[in-house]
Amino acid sequence: MRTYWWVSGAIRTVLLGATLLIVDLGLFVPRLLPSGWPRGLVAGSGITVLALWAALAPPIAYRRWRFALRERDLWIRRGILFRSISVIPFRRLQFVDTQQGPLARIFDLSELVVHTAAPGTAGRVPGLDAAEAELLRERLAHLEPDDDEPT
Amino acid sequence: MTSPPDDAAPERARSPFEGDPTRLDPLALVIWTWRGAFSLLVLIVVTGWMPQVGAALLGLTLVGIILRWMRFRWHLEPDAVVINEGILIRKRRVIRRDRIQTVDLERTLLHRILGVTEVRIEAIGAQGTEGSLVAVDPSTADALRRTLLSRSTARTPVQPTVPAESAGPAGSSELADPSRPHGRPDGEPLALAPPPALGPHPTLVLAPNPGPAVAIEAAPDPMTELAHAPPERLVLAGLTGGRVGIAAALAGFFFQVVPDELWIGRLGTLIEQAPDPTTWVGMRVLVVMVVFALLAGFFLSVVATVFAYWDFTLSADDEMLAVRRGLLTEHRDTVPFRRIQAVRIEENLVRRLLGLASLRAVVAGRAGTGRDEGTDYLLPIGRRAEVHRLARAVIGLPEEGTPEQGPPHLHPMPPRARRRRWTRALLATGAITAATWFLLAPEMALDPRTTTLVFGGVVLVLAGLLAEGAWRGLGWDDLGTHAIVREGVVNRVTTLVPVNRLQVLETSQNPFQRIAGLATLHLRVARPLMGTSPRALDLSLEGAEDWREELATRVASGGR
Numbered sequence: 001m002r003t004y005w006w007v008s009g010a011i012r013t014v015l016l017g018a019t020l021l022i023v024d025l026g027l028f029v030p031r032l033l034p035s036g037w038p039r040g041l042v043a044g045s046g047i048t049v050l051a052l053w054a055a056l057a058p059p060i061a062y063r064r065w066r067f068a069l070r071e072r073d074l075w076i077r078r079g080i081l082f083r084s085i086s087v088i089p090f091r092r093l094q095f096v097d098t099q100q101g102p103l104a105r106i107f108d109l110s111e112l113v114v115h116t117a118a119p120g121t122a123g124r125v126p127g128l129d130a131a132e133a134e135l136l137r138e139r140l141a142h143l144e145p146d147d148d149e150p151t
Numbered sequence: 152m153t154s155p156p157d158d159a160a161p162e163r164a165r166s167p168f169e170g171d172p173t174r175l176d177p178l179a180l181v182i183w184t185w186r187g188a189f190s191l192l193v194l195i196v197v198t199g200w201m202p203q204v205g206a207a208l209l210g211l212t213l214v215g216i217i218l219r220w221m222r223f224r225w226h227l228e229p230d231a232v233v234i235n236e237g238i239l240i241r242k243r244r245v246i247r248r249d250r251i252q253t254v255d256l257e258r259t260l261l262h263r264i265l266g267v268t269e270v271r272i273e274a275i276g277a278q279g280t281e282g283s284l285v286a287v288d289p290s291t292a293d294a295l296r297r298t299l300l301s302r303s304t305a306r307t308p309v310q311p312t313v314p315a316e317s318a319g320p321a322g323s324s325e326l327a328d329p330s331r332p333h334g335r336p337d338g339e340p341l342a343l344a345p346p347p348a349l350g351p352h353p354t355l356v357l358a359p360n361p362g363p364a365v366a367i368e369a370a371p372d373p374m375t376e377l378a379h380a381p382p383e384r385l386v387l388a389g390l391t392g393g394r395v396g397i398a399a400a401l402a403g404f405f406f407q408v409v410p411d412e413l414w415i416g417r418l419g420t421l422i423e424q425a426p427d428p429t430t431w432v433g434m435r436v437l438v439v440m441v442v443f444a445l446l447a448g449f450f451l452s453v454v455a456t457v458f459a460y461w462d463f464t465l466s467a468d469d470e471m472l473a474v475r476r477g478l479l480t481e482h483r484d485t486v487p488f489r490r491i492q493a494v495r496i497e498e499n500l501v502r503r504l505l506g507l508a509s510l511r512a513v514v515a516g517r518a519g520t521g522r523d524e525g526t527d528y529l530l531p532i533g534r535r536a537e538v539h540r541l542a543r544a545v546i547g548l549p550e551e552g553t554p555e556q557g558p559p560h561l562h563p564m565p566p567r568a569r570r571r572r573w574t575r576a577l578l579a580t581g582a583i584t585a586a587t588w589f590l591l592a593p594e595m596a597l598d599p600r601t602t603t604l605v606f607g608g609v610v611l612v613l614a615g616l617l618a619e620g621a622w623r624g625l626g627w628d629d630l631g632t633h634a635i636v637r638e639g640v641v642n643r644v645t646t647l648v649p650v651n652r653l654q655v656l657e658t659s660q661n662p663f664q665r666i667a668g669l670a671t672l673h674l675r676v677a678r679p680l681m682g683t684s685p686r687a688l689d690l691s692l693e694g695a696e697d698w699r700e701e702l703a704t705r706v707a708s709g710g711r
Contacts, residue, residue, distance in 0.1 A: 072707035084659035085696070087703040092654045117677035118654035118684065 004107045004127060011103075013054040017047040067125045074114060074140070076123050088123045092116045096140045098133045112136055168298065172224035172235060178265045179223075179286035183216045185261055225284060232272060232299065234282050246282050250274040252490055252514065254296040256483035263481065268292040272299070300471055300487055374466035374473055378530050378541055385460050388509070388532035389453030391501040460531045465541075472512075472529065472545065486527055490514050492652045492676040493685055494529065494542045496645040503643065508538040512545065513646075513676065546647045548633055561626030561637055567667045568689035569622040576614035583610050627687045629698065634674060636687040646685040652676050653706050658695045670695035674702075 060080050068075040073089045094117055100110040110133040114123040128136065191212055195205045218238045225234045232251075234244045252273045262269060267286040274281035287295070380388070461478035471487040493513040502508060510530040530541060543549070584607035620640035628635040634653075637645040655675040664670060672687040672695045690698065 073703050079659070082659060082661050083665065084657055085699070086655055086657040087699055088655050089703055089707040091707060116654040116675070118675040123655070 004104065004109055008103055010054055013047070013050045016050055017043070062127075065126070069136075069139075074123060076125060086123055088114055088116060090140070090143045093140060093143065096137045098130075098137050100130065110134075112140075114140065168227050168294070172226045172233075175220060175223055175225075175284060176267050176286040176288055177220070178267050180216055180220055181265060182261060182267075182269075182285055183219065184213070187212055187216065225282075227295070227298065232282060234284075244282060246272055246274050248299060251299055253485050253487065254299050255485065256292050256296060258481040258483075260479045262286070270295055296485060300485060374468045376464060376466045377472075377544065378463075378465040378533060378537065380460060380463040380531055380533065382457065382461065384532050385457045385463070386453060387505075387507065388460070389456035391499065391505065391507065391532075456531070460528070463528075463531055465529055467545075474527070474529070484527065486512055486514055486529075488545075488547075491545065493646050493648040494546050496538055496542055496647075497642060498535065498645075499642045500640075502532075506535050507532055508535045509533070510538050510542055510545075542645075542647055546633060546649060548630065548647070561628045561635060564622070564625040564627070564689045565669070565691045565694070567669055567691065568625060569619075571663065571667050571669065571689065572618040572622050573615070576611075576618035580607060580611045580614050583607075625688055627690065627698075629701070634685075634687075634702065636674065636685050638686075638688050648674050648676060648685050650702060650705050653702060656699045656703050656706070658692075658699050660692070664689065668692050672699055 057080060061078075064078060064080060064083065066077045072091075073087050076086045076088070078084060094115045097113040097115070098110045099113055104110055108130050109127050110130045112125040112128055112133050114125075116122075125133075125136075191208060194208055215238070219236070222238055222241075223234075223236045225232065227233075228245075230248045232246045232248070234242075234246070236242050236244075255271045255273065257269045257271060258267075259269075265286070266289070268289045270284040270287050270292050272282040272284075284292075284295075458478045460476050463474070463476040466473050466475075470489075471485050472491075474482070474484045474486070476482050476484075491512045491514060495511045495513060496508050497511065498508040509528065509532050512527050512529050514527055529545060530538060533541070584603060587606050588603045617640055621638075624638055624640050624643050626635075626637040626645075632650055634648045634650060635645065636648075637643065653674055654677055655673075657673040657675065658670045659673065660670045667689075668691060669689045670692045672690055674685045674687070676684055687695070687698070
């Protein structure tokens with residue numbers, strides 16, 4: 001999982017860095033920055049920060065990101081700077097997805113996404129072993145459904 | 152509802168309630184024509200005024216409208232409303248009853264002149280109004296609303312403490328049989344009496360009805376009036392309401408207190424740098440115009456508030472709330488209790504001073520237009536104690552103590568939260584003072600050092616007041632079945648959430664909160680996308696985690 005984050009982080013860094021370079025050095029498009037600024041300053045510092053983040057964040061995120069299936073709810077902890085812990089009672093589950101991007105397929109990882117009636121607050125458990133994610137999804141999906149009114 | 156609207160089709164002896172597709176009231180033609188009139192006019196003006204073209208367009212439009220009316224049929228099935236429409240592309244829309252959020256009745260001035268009502272059916276997951284019956288006669292509309300909304304009575308999780316005894320005459324229609332034997336059979340909600348021909352659809356039978364051939368027109372609303380906002384209150388609401396009021400107050404303050412040179416000088420130089428040099432006199436005129444525009448906007452907002460909420464009346468029976476409001480366009484909106492996710496009591500600075508507040512309901516999946524953040528006003532303005540009492544009644548809490556007790560006493564957040572706010576205030580003061588020094592000092596004829604000091608002092612006092620107010624504004628309480636959270640200094644919002652409405656519980660900490668050992672508990676409910684979910688800001692970390700686990704357990708075990 002860490003490797004996966006490292007790789008995807010690296011890809012993002014390369015893309016963002018390229019964008020910064022283009023903006024800073026005025027390749028292809030007119031330079032957007034004030035002319036007084038030395039060339040390469042913004043892109044250089046930006047890329048440094050990005051690279052540092054891409055190198056350091058994955059292990060920390062990996063250590064921070066934990067989930068637990070408890071007796072009656074799903075517990076998810078995540079975040080490096082902005083930390084949070086979500087508790088999603090099983091009774092509130094609406095439906096459960098697994099997602100797998102192209103890169104994740106190479107690593108045979110997939111992400112479990114848990115939806116409740118509250119929009120925009122889906123619980124995510126990334127970096128599961130693909131088979132494990134399937135198992136988990138089936139298990140969550142077969143839990144007794146919420147007997148409340150659908151809202 | 153049993154007998155068909157006789158002006159629509161006198162020869163038919165059946166009704167949409169029995170599953171027979173029915174047209175809208177023919178007066179829909181007039182309404183559609185009126186609504187189309189503007190675009191028609193634009194078309195005619197754009198094409199240039201040629202009588203032949205104009206007449207042709209008019210004719211086409213009229214034919215289109217008539218065809219549309221002829222094609223439009225709706226009827227009720229045991230568990231759905233079915234609307235068939237479309238001239239070229241036929242559409243059949245089936246709105247399942249359990250998806251229906253609310254059924255609103257709306258009467259614009261034109262509707263009122265013609266004596267018909269528009270029925271809007273709002274459903275979960277719809278973008279905007281799901282089904283709209285543009286002209287239905289009022290008693291049918293009323294009956295339809297009742298039928299659609301009074302289904303799952305037995306499962307209303309939030310029981311209002313409101314007794315639904317006295318039969319308000321509001322909206323009642325004529326009774327065909329004065330000796331109706333089934334007004335309210337033992338606390339059962341009064342609903343449509345099944346007409347004799349209703350045999351094939353027994354699911355429509357809502358109230359046990361022994362009477363064989365009782366035909367009633369719309370059931371009278373057996374609703375208790377909960378609150379009413381008289382016109383003078385509404386003027387007050389407009390004057391004190393929203394951001395416009397605050398903006399106007401601030402603008403007034405600004406123009407009176409701050410010496411012109413201070414900012415006009417700055418603005419003037421900015422504008423003089425522009426290619427078109429604006430004279431000093433021009434600046435003054437501009438300022439006057441801005442002030443005038445602000446005042447006009449303020450005045451208009453007051454008028455709009457009064458028009459929109461005229462004669463605001465909130466009533467309820469044991470399964471839904473009904474709101475009637477509006478001066479020109481009369482709205483009759485309904486909110487079933489089981490759709491209410493939370494209620495919010497809002498008090499802005501001005502209203503707090505006057506002891507006033509307003510009450511909103513957070514409704515899941517509300518998609519209607521013109522309602523901000525998917526919340527509905529349950530009372531646009533009222534005395535604070537009254538609003539709190541109403542909030543408790545609506546959300547199903549027993550009354551607490553004496554009615555005049557007013558706002559509940561909440562637990563304050565830990566002192567660290569207060570320290571955090573003061574730190575923030577000090578930092579903001581520092582930043583603003585420094586900015587003043589660098590930006591304004593060179594422009595001023597006065598001694599820059601003293602001015603900055605004085606200015607910094609004023610900012611410090613203001614920021615301090617805000618910080619202290621913000622801390623005092625925070626609060627939380629757990630009432631077992633409900634959670635209460637409060638925050639805000641300029642606009643103080645108290646939210647009451649039933650525990651059985653909670654979906655996800657989440658504690659979060661941003662870096663600053665982590666330094667202070669504080670955390671926020673988000674109480675996520677099935678709110679509309681735009682709205683914010685209730686939260687308890689800056690609890691102590693342990694407190695937040697304990698409460699989270701506590702609530703999660705209660706949700707998981709059914710928390711009723």
